[in-house]
Amino acid sequence: xxxxxxxxxxxxxxxxxxxxxxxxxxxxxxxxxxxxxxxxxxxxxxxxxxxxxxxxxxxxxxxxxxxxxxxxxxxxxxxxxxxxxxxxxxxxxxxxxxxxxxxxxxxxxxxxxxxxxxxxxxxxxxxxxxxxxxxxxxxxxxxxxxxxxxxxxxxxxxxxxxxxxxxxxxxxxxxxxxxxxxxxxxxxxxxxxxxxxxxxxxxxxxxxxxxxxxxxxxxxxxxxxxxxxxxxxxxxxxxxxxxxxxxxxxxxxxxxxxxxxxxxxxxxxxxxxxxxxxxxxxxxxxxxxxxxxxxxxxxxxxxxxxxxxxxxxxxxxxxxxxxxxxxxxxxxxxxxxxxxxxxxxxxxxxxxxxxxxxxxxxxxxxxxxxxxxxxxxxxxxxxxxxxxxxxxxxxxxxxxxxxxxxxxxxxxxxxxxxxxxxxxxxxxxxxxxxxxxxxxxxxxxxxxxxxxxxxxxxxxxxxxxxxxxxxxxxxxxxxxxxxxxxxxx
Amino acid sequence: xxxxxxxxxxxxxxxxxxxxxxxxxxxxxxxxxxxxxxxxxxxxxxxxxxxxxxxxxxxxxxxxxxxxxxxxxxxxxxxxxxxxxxxxxxxxxxxxxxxxxxxxxxxxxxxxxxxxxxxxxxxxxxxxxxxxxxxxxxxxxxxxxxxxxxxxxxxxxxxxxxxxxxxxxxxxxxxxxxxxxxxxxxxxxxxxxxxxxxxxxxxxxxxxxxxxxxxxxxxxxxxxxxxxxxxxxxxxxxxxxxxxxxxxxxxxxxxxxxxxxxxxxxxxxxxxxxxxxxxxxxxxxxxxxxxxxxxxxxxxxxxxxxxxxxxxxxxxxxxxxxxxxxxxxxxxxxxxxxxxxxxxxxxxxxxxxxxxxxxxxxxxxxxxxxxxxxxxxxxxxxxxxxxxxxxxxxxxxxxxxxxxxxxxxxxxxxxxxxxxxxxxxxxxxxxxxxxxxxxxxxxxxxxxxxxxx
Numbered sequence: 001x002x003x004x005x006x007x008x009x010x011x012x013x014x015x016x017x018x019x020x021x022x023x024x025x026x027x028x029x030x031x032x033x034x035x036x037x038x039x040x041x042x043x044x045x046x047x048x049x050x051x052x053x054x055x056x057x058x059x060x061x062x063x064x065x066x067x068x069x070x071x072x073x074x075x076x077x078x079x080x081x082x083x084x085x086x087x088x089x090x091x092x093x094x095x096x097x098x099x100x101x102x103x104x105x106x107x108x109x110x111x112x113x114x115x116x117x118x119x120x121x122x123x124x125x126x127x128x129x130x131x132x133x134x135x136x137x138x139x140x141x142x143x144x145x146x147x148x149x150x151x152x153x154x155x156x157x158x159x160x161x162x163x164x165x166x167x168x169x170x171x172x173x174x175x176x177x178x179x180x181x182x183x184x185x186x187x188x189x190x191x192x193x194x195x196x197x198x199x200x201x202x203x204x205x206x207x208x209x210x211x212x213x214x215x216x217x218x219x220x221x222x223x224x225x226x227x228x229x230x231x232x233x234x235x236x237x238x239x240x241x242x243x244x245x246x247x248x249x250x251x252x253x254x255x256x257x258x259x260x261x262x263x264x265x266x267x268x269x270x271x272x273x274x275x276x277x278x279x280x281x282x283x284x285x286x287x288x289x290x291x292x293x294x295x296x297x298x299x300x301x302x303x304x305x306x307x308x309x310x311x312x313x314x315x316x317x318x319x320x321x322x323x324x325x326x327x328x329x330x331x332x333x334x335x336x337x338x339x340x341x342x343x344x345x346x347x348x349x350x351x352x353x354x355x356x357x358x359x360x361x362x363x364x365x366x367x368x369x370x371x372x373x374x375x376x377x378x379x380x381x382x383x384x385x386x387x388x389x390x391x392x393x394x395x396x397x398x399x400x401x402x403x404x405x406x407x408x409x410x411x412x413x414x415x416x417x418x419x420x421x422x423x424x425x426x427x428x429x430x431x432x433x434x435x436x437x438x439x440x441x442x443x444x445x446x447x448x449x450x451x452x453x454x455x456x457x458x459x460x461x462x463x464x465x466x467x468x469x470x471x472x473x474x475x476x477x478x479x480x481x482x483x484x485x486x487x488x489x
Numbered sequence: 490x491x492x493x494x495x496x497x498x499x500x501x502x503x504x505x506x507x508x509x510x511x512x513x514x515x516x517x518x519x520x521x522x523x524x525x526x527x528x529x530x531x532x533x534x535x536x537x538x539x540x541x542x543x544x545x546x547x548x549x550x551x552x553x554x555x556x557x558x559x560x561x562x563x564x565x566x567x568x569x570x571x572x573x574x575x576x577x578x579x580x581x582x583x584x585x586x587x588x589x590x591x592x593x594x595x596x597x598x599x600x601x602x603x604x605x606x607x608x609x610x611x612x613x614x615x616x617x618x619x620x621x622x623x624x625x626x627x628x629x630x631x632x633x634x635x636x637x638x639x640x641x642x643x644x645x646x647x648x649x650x651x652x653x654x655x656x657x658x659x660x661x662x663x664x665x666x667x668x669x670x671x672x673x674x675x676x677x678x679x680x681x682x683x684x685x686x687x688x689x690x691x692x693x694x695x696x697x698x699x700x701x702x703x704x705x706x707x708x709x710x711x712x713x714x715x716x717x718x719x720x721x722x723x724x725x726x727x728x729x730x731x732x733x734x735x736x737x738x739x740x741x742x743x744x745x746x747x748x749x750x751x752x753x754x755x756x757x758x759x760x761x762x763x764x765x766x767x768x769x770x771x772x773x774x775x776x777x778x779x780x781x782x783x784x785x786x787x788x789x790x791x792x793x794x795x796x797x798x799x800x801x802x803x804x805x806x807x808x809x810x811x812x813x814x815x816x817x818x819x820x821x822x823x824x825x826x827x828x829x830x831x832x833x834x835x836x837x838x839x840x841x842x843x844x845x846x847x848x849x850x851x852x853x854x855x856x857x858x859x860x861x862x863x864x865x866x867x868x869x870x871x872x873x874x875x876x877x878x879x880x881x882x883x884x885x886x887x888x889x890x891x892x893x894x895x896x897x898x899x900x901x902x903x904x905x906x907x908x909x910x911x912x913x914x915x916x917x918x919x920x921x922x923x924x925x926x927x928x929x930x931x932x933x934x935x936x937x938x939x940x941x942x
Contacts, residue, residue: 004600005603092609103514103517348842418876425875471508
């Protein structure tokens with residue numbers, strides 16, 4: 001509406017955010033929140049392994065250092081940049097929603113940022129002072145204590161972020177009392193934290209197991225010891241992960257039905273929800289299997305065997321994020337802003353006057369007999385393009401073809417009749433934000449997309465067209481007219 | 490209002506300038522406080538960006554020089570070890586100004602982002618790659634000991650990327666100030682060519698060199714820096730001289746580029762407040778440059794005598810320049826922001842009226858007497874008409890088929906509507922409608938059964 005629309009017609013706009021965010025979460029959970037305590041614990045183990053006249057078992061310490069080096073490099077490059085990338089991609093795809101969230105959560109994010117800065121500084125001190133700390137026992141003990149501090153700092157960033165995520169899904173409070181405390185008291189807060197914490201530890205475990213087997217030679221004692229230790233770590237956290245996952249799993253419909261009965265009732269949700277069960281069982285049990293083998297038959301474990309549990313743990317977490325995203329629909333901010341970035345309270349205006357009349361960036365401001373196709377394209381950009389593409393992932397042509405169950409030409413009349421009512425049957429869809437003429441124009445455009453196979457360019461290549469009612473000139477002229485009228489009176 | 494008109498005359502051209510609505514939410518803090526946070530946090534971020542870029546350039550220079558003179562290779566290694574730390578700090582410190590500019594200039598910043606979208610998002614992979622390359626370079630000093638060409642190329646590639654990134658930010662920060670250009674811009678490279686991007690780029694580049702010069706002076710003068718072990722072949726004085734010379738020469742270049750930056754700024758944001766701030770900043774830099782010059786002339790042990798004074802004066806200059814930057818932006822956007830506010834308020838009014846209208850309409854409809862089946866027809870149109878027609882197949886089967894199946898068992902039909910199954914292989918499964926209240930469901934089924942062949 002009020003922002004030029006960036007659009008990726010093949011990848012799908014949401015996929016851009018989802019891809020960056022999922023990568024960030026995996027690195028954050030698996031290589032920061034979970035990995036730091038694992039590494040610190042292993043570093044501490046080195047002290048016990050050492051002989052009487054040594055500070056630590058230097059060979060062991062070297063391997064643990066190497067593991068940390070990998071985590072350090074990944075977190076301070078891909079991890080940090082995907083964190084920024086979430087802001088960047090959200091500003092492109094969802095400017096209204098991220099803009100609204102920042103206006104309300106500025107302090108929350110500012111606090112989160114301060115904790116984050118602390119975390120980065122601590123992680124650098126921890127890693128960069130590792131070698132120097134091997135000079136005396138006191139320095140080594142201080143270094144290990146530092147590691148534990150860092151582990152706590154990482155975990156605190158998680159507790160804050162989960163509150164922000166929780167608040168976004170707690171719609172009632174957005175309108176009445178937008179306050180971060182509500183994020184902490186959200187019914188999903190504790191289950192989510194109880195799930196994410198051990199999940200991070202578990203992921204760090206499987207990832208650590210992979211690194212440990214890569215950095216040690218087959219058949220050596222040090223590999224067996226490392227595999228055994230890390231296997232213990234995994235087995236320790238697995239039941240907590242299972243418990244947290246089940247708690248979260250059970251809390252999703254309960255927490256969501258209180259607010260948005262609609263999205264949860266749909267069969268699409270049921271499908272996701274059903275699949276989630278298998279992801280929980282699969283993700284946890286595969287990690288446990290490899291850990292049990294590691295504990296009792298440490299010799300057998302090779303790097304390639306650990307790859308599958310690592311991939312599965314990532315998929316497990318990724319799927320949880322997907323479900324969390326899905327239950328928000330049809331909103332992006334519960335009961336305030338729909339997925340297409342239009343405000344719920346503005347719907348009545350668009351349905352009475354048409355959306356084109358109020359859009360800043362459109363080449364036409366109403367549907368006429370001659371401009372239906374062009375109008376339809378503008379409407380698509382304004383109302384559909386945040387989730388649908390013309391020809392790519394989740395394309396609007398595909399979803400209609402699937403619904404009508406054939407590859408036949410789409411009926412404009414059918415779609416025109418369907419569009420204004422679709423949200424009653426498809427609860428995850430927002431109501432159509434336009435009048436009847438606009439529904440028809442959109443239907444004509446969708447049919448045109450089917451016929452032509454055309455893909456849709458976003459403003460990043462095409463630039464913008466401006467509604468002639470909302471140029472500086474038009475706004476000033478209108479204002480002068482109202483002022484003159486008042487003067488006449 | 491007349492005042493706004495006169496202010497806006499300069500804005501009017503043949504190219505339309507959009508007036509979007511703002512988000513209908515208040516700022517989280519008073520505007521002045523957000524501006525202070527923005528300016529201060531941005532400068533903190535920028536200093537580390539300067540150190541990262543300046544450090545990369547100097548490492549590259551030193552390592553190339555090191556091909557012939559081994560001691561420069563060691564110097565390159567020492568400078569390189571600061572890059573990866575400074576870059577991490579630069580990234581985390583970038584978040585606070587990003588949040589602040591998002592909240593203060595939502596409409597302007599996001600619009601510029603979208604218009605340069607592909608390259609804007611490319612910042613993420615590009616910077617990630619550049620960072621990974623700096624690590625690769627840092628940790629392969631031994632591996633590529635006998636293959637310097639490869640080792641230097643790794644850093645060279647990182648440098649090229651890091652030199653390009655500022656263009657992306659400058660283009661965005663420039664474009665956001667000129668809504669009158671939004672309708673003509675088609676993609677990033679187009680926006681990059683707007684006046685002022687290039688002069689500002691070189692202004693930034695020389696700032697990086699000046700800041701890095703002072704940083705290396707400090708870094709390698711520290712008492713606990715094991716200079717003799719790490720950099721045999723150099724004395725501290727050598728490095729101090731190099732640091733000061735670099736900072737001084739870069740500062741002189743700034744004095745030449747600065748006026749170009751100021752002159753290429755479109756006139757709409759100029760004002761005496763801006764000139765005053767900029768020249769106060771320049772006035773602070775001059776004594777600092779004089780002290781550096783004196784330091785270079787002085788004896789070995791006295792070179793650093795005024796170092797902290799230089800740093801303090803230069804920091805004040807930086808604060809003034811950063812403020813000037815903000816003042817230009819505020820001046821430039823003020824008239825447009827007023828129009829945005831006007832339009833946002835006007836829309837609030839439109840919405841109020843529309844809500845009023847729709848309430849009246851609904852109560853009118855509820856007041857009229859209708860039979861059960863007539864009410865049911867409304868329910869049908871709302872929930873069912875998208876997929877069902879009376880006599881023909883649409884998405885689902887025609888209503889007449891329903892009548893045939895359920896005419897003797899209304900309850901079964903209600904059950905199906907709430908929670909349908911899948912009967913026909915060639916049709917999409919019907920979604921359930923558990924949300925329809927019972928009285929409406931009665932009206933609906935009543936209506937359906939009135940439709941006959």
